Amino acid sequence: MADRYSFSLTTFSPSGKLVQIEYALAAVNQGVTSLGIKATNGIVLATEKKSTSSLINPSSLEKISLITPNIGMVYSGMGPDFRVLVDRARKVSHTNYKRIYNEYPPTRILVQDVARVMQEATQSGGVRPYGVSLLVAGWDEHTDTPALYQVDPSGSYFPWKATAIGKSATSAKTFLEKRYAEGLELEDAIHIALLTLKETLEGGELNGDTVEIGIVGTPADHLLGYEGVEGKKGPRFRKLSPQEIEDYLTNL
Amino acid sequence: MKAEDDKTRILNDHCLMAYSGEAGDTGMLTRSFGRGKVQFAEFIQANVQLYGMRSNCTQALSPSSVSSFVRTELAKSLRSRKPYNLNLLIGGYDTVNDKPELYWLDFLAAKDKLPYAAHGYAQYYCLSILDKHHHPNIDLEQGLKILRMCIEELDRRMPMNFKGVNVKVITKTGIQDLEY
Amino acid sequence: MDPFSINGGACVAMVGKNCVAIACDLRLGKQTLTISNNYPKIFSYGDTYLGLTGLATDIETVSTDLRTKVNMYRLREERDIEPETFTNLVSSYLYQRRFGPFYVSPVVAGINNRTGEPFIAAFDCLGCTDYSKDFVVSGTSSNQLFGTCESLWEPGLEPEDLFETISQVLLNSMDRDALAGWGAHVYIITKDQVIKRLLKTRQD
Numbered sequence: 060m061a062d063r064y065s066f067s068l069t070t071f072s073p074s075g076k077l078v079q080i081e082y083a084l085a086a087v088n089q090g091v092t093s094l095g096i097k098a099t100n101g102i103v104l105a106t107e108k109k110s111t112s113s114l115i116n117p118s119s120l121e122k123i124s125l126i127t128p129n130i131g132m133v134y135s136g137m138g139p140d141f142r143v144l145v146d147r148a149r150k151v152s153h154t155n156y157k158r159i160y161n162e163y164p165p166t167r168i169l170v171q172d173v174a175r176v177m178q179e180a181t182q183s184g185g186v187r188p189y190g191v192s193l194l195v196a197g198w199d200e201h202t203d204t205p206a207l208y209q210v211d212p213s214g215s216y217f218p219w220k221a222t223a224i225g226k227s228a229t230s231a232k233t234f235l236e237k238r239y240a241e242g243l244e245l246e247d248a249i250h251i252a253l254l255t256l257k258e259t260l261e262g263g264e265l266n267g268d269t270v271e272i273g274i275v276g277t278p279a280d281h282l283l284g285y286e287g288v289e290g291k292k293g294p295r296f297r298k299l300s301p302q303e304i305e306d307y308l309t310n311l
Numbered sequence: 312m313k314a315e316d317d318k319t320r321i322l323n324d325h326c327l328m329a330y331s332g333e334a335g336d337t338g339m340l341t342r343s344f345g346r347g348k349v350q351f352a353e354f355i356q357a358n359v360q361l362y363g364m365r366s367n368c369t370q371a372l373s374p375s376s377v378s379s380f381v382r383t384e385l386a387k388s389l390r391s392r393k394p395y396n397l398n399l400l401i402g403g404y405d406t407v408n409d410k411p412e413l414y415w416l417d418f419l420a421a422k423d424k425l426p427y428a429a430h431g432y433a434q435y436y437c438l439s440i441l442d443k444h445h446h447p448n449i450d451l452e453q454g455l456k457i458l459r460m461c462i463e464e465l466d467r468r469m470p471m472n473f474k475g476v477n478v479k480v481i482t483k484t485g486i487q488d489l490e491y
Numbered sequence: 492m493d494p495f496s497i498n499g500g501a502c503v504a505m506v507g508k509n510c511v512a513i514a515c516d517l518r519l520g521k522q523t524l525t526i527s528n529n530y531p532k533i534f535s536y537g538d539t540y541l542g543l544t545g546l547a548t549d550i551e552t553v554s555t556d557l558r559t560k561v562n563m564y565r566l567r568e569e570r571d572i573e574p575e576t577f578t579n580l581v582s583s584y585l586y587q588r589r590f591g592p593f594y595v596s597p598v599v600a601g602i603n604n605r606t607g608e609p610f611i612a613a614f615d616c617l618g619c620t621d622y623s624k625d626f627v628v629s630g631t632s633s634n635q636l637f638g639t640c641e642s643l644w645e646p647g648l649e650p651e652d653l654f655e656t657i658s659q660v661l662l663n664s665m666d667r668d669a670l671a672g673w674g675a676h677v678y679i680i681t682k683d684q685v686i687k688r689l690l691k692t693r694q695d
Contacts, residue, residue: 158583159579159580159583159584160576160579160580160583161579161582161583162576162579165568168567168568171567201570201573201605382548382551386548386551386552389548390591415526415527417521419497419546419547419548420548420551421498421519421546421547421548421551422547422548422551423519423526423527423529423530423547425526425527428526434524435524438524
């Protein structure tokens with residue numbers, strides 16, 4: 060291990076800043092915009108799927124991931140870092156929770172676990188901070204309410220009613236502030252999400268292949284894979300198919 | 312066999328621990344192997360005294376805290392490669408709540424707070440006497456009287472000579488050795 | 492020298508109409524010799540109650556370990572643990588010691604704070620959970636407890652009737668077990684209150 064740096068790459072600058080974290084945040088702010096809106100009966104996560112070449116098969120690109128049946132997340136920033144975090148989030152949701160309590164973690168607990176992973180990357184030797192911000196959306200069974208969080212490379216996290224991250228986060232948030240209303244329903248939220256994406260569009264057009272949407276809503280029993288077991292509920296988090304997205308877009 | 316082996320340890324100003332291991336002089340024997348009852352007692356004594364030193368002698372460990380600490384150590388040892396085999400009584404005066412306390416611990420690290428307790432054969436000879444004569448609010452003098460009855464019973468009935476007893480009294484003012 | 496019957500003890504839990512009850516004896520013994528007649532075996536973790544019989548040292552270890560775990564859970568989740576979740580916690584905790592088990596037979600009783608449903612469960616020492624809709628038993632008197640439960644318990648008992656039933660069940664079972672008895676604690680748990688009663692029983 061002598062060839063490996065074992066001191067933290069994130070060190071204080073004389074002015075008291077951790078510039079590595081600021082650089083990571085800069086990477087996030089260059090990333091494609093993602094947004095999340097919380098409704099009374101669910102949450103929508105939306106992002107633009109930009110492919111560099113028309114030769115890429117769009118269905119192979121995935122930016123919104125399911126973590127537990129009730130929790131999903133999206134990112135802005137570096138795709139590979141996100142995949143690592145998705146793997147870690149799925150793993151800790153089992154090791155730290157399901158294998159102990161035989162139930163999936165509430166959103167806040169999962170967010171804290173992921174935030175810890177990201178924080179550790181700012182204080183450990185030989186590693187760099189993750190170059191992503193996350194939006195984590197989930198449904199909490201014990202309060203019967205939805206929850207939406209943002210997690211940053213520093214490991215700090217915030218609960219939101221609606222927010223955006225990435226390149227056009229500022230303008231998207233201004234737009235959301237105007238459009239968001241208390242008592243919003245999921246269908247309206249999806250509508251607003253698409254409007255916001257359209258508003259902040261960075262070129263290209265919106266269609267089922269260029270937009271990705273994940274929702275937290277009513278239990279999707281058809282995704283259970285079986286039926287007839289009493290009391291069994293399907294996952295609340297699911298991704299909309301390109302066809303479903305097209306349908307929403309035509310109604311825009 | 313040694314006739315004058317004091318099987319008690321003063322843990323702090325108001326806390327005394329009495330212990331008994333396997334019969335005979337196993338304390339001396341196992342000392343050379345490094346894990347006898349004496350070693351355990353010394354370990355406990357050192358740690359309780361260390362606690363007192365760390366708090367600049369402003370605060371001693373209460374009897375209930377001492378007994379919990381002893382239990383945890385004994386419980387750890389129970390599932391180790393070579394468990395300690397000793398039974399304990401911990402007597403102490405809780406100076407904060409102004410109450411005397413007695414804790415009974417066996418080699419399995421079962422712990423209980425009791426009004427009176429004994430270990431080994433003494434249990435079979437003394438507990439019935441204590442059941443009959445002990446009351447929750449007896450004073451020291453009455454307590455010593457019952458203790459005298461217990462020891463006389465042991466002297467009379469036990470088929471062996473235990474070569475006298477050590478008697479120590481723990482009160483608000485501290486621990487005293489009693490001539491017996 | 493069965494570790495489950497060195498110290499002796501008995502515990503039982505029952506479901507009633509919108510209530511549950513859990514009861515234990517107070518004896519601590521060393522084989523046939525009684526050491527104490529004030530050794531309760533029921534511990535509360537918020538509104539969920541746990542009864543532990545078996546080896547006294549492990550009763551202490553398990554109850555305090557779970558205290559730590561439940562306190563940490565409370566701080567993390569900012570809410571009390573539900574009986575069902577607690578049951579899963581006990582199970583996974585015990586199974587961690589699969590090849591060097593704690594010699595205890597736990598019993599859980601509580602009411603789900605969200606649904607208001609009564610809940611009871613029991614385990615073996617490895618954490619295998621036994622969910623039950625009527626009653627669960629544990630301890631050296633478990634055979635007698637099963638018998639008295641089968642004959643005295645009925646569905647839909649009101650809190651006061653449940654108290655009477657569980658008390659008679661425990662008392663009559665303890666009388667036929669030399670290793671249990673010497674007083675008892677009974678908890679009657681309803682959605683908005685818990686009543687703890689101390690039973691005086693024969694001291695032999």
